[in-house]
Amino acid sequence: MKPKLITISDKKLIGLKSSMHHGEFGNIVALWKRFMPRKKEILGCLNSELIAVQAYDDFNAIEKPFDIWACVEVSSLEHIPEGMTSLTIPESDYAVFVHKGMDAAGTYQKIMTEWLPTSGYDIDNRLHFQVMGAKYINGSQESEEDFYVPVKN
Numbered sequence: 276m277k278p279k280l281i282t283i284s285d286k287k288l289i290g291l292k293s294s295m296h297h298g299e300f301g302n303i304v305a306l307w308k309r310f311m312p313r314k315k316e317i318l319g320c321l322n323s324e325l326i327a328v329q330a331y332d333d334f335n336a337i338e339k340p341f342d343i344w345a346c347v348e349v350s351s352l353e354h355i356p357e358g359m360t361s362l363t364i365p366e367s368d369y370a371v372f373v374h375k376g377m378d379a380a381g382t383y384q385k386i387m388t389e390w391l392p393t394s395g396y397d398i399d400n401r402l403h404f405q406v407m408g409a410k411y412i413n414g415s416q417e418s419e420e421d422f423y424v425p426v427k428n
Contacts, residue, residue: 280371373421
């Protein structure tokens, strides 16, 4: 498990937001089912990638709810469709892992229990996100997406 360590530029995002507790995967599916038919309402999309975002008050407090977004990256936050919200991921450092298949929880567990303890990094209290690009195939074991984990050393 070897990530790319990168500094991202600001990312402006528009999409739908919800809240969930760890293990409530049905909330993620429901959010994306609401978002996908409305994606066409968003102006100024920079690409065809989909972005899933998680905002934790405390990443290690698994009993606390956290916010999730289904969104796309845009050139401007001027036109936000009714009922949608915007957020900006500021320029910052991330470890980027390629995730294959559909077991996202398993990949995160490996990142936290195998890579992190020997990496020299700590999880930073910033947004976590996944980018689903051209190699993403919903529901397929052949699917690939990038997991962006906020890190500090």
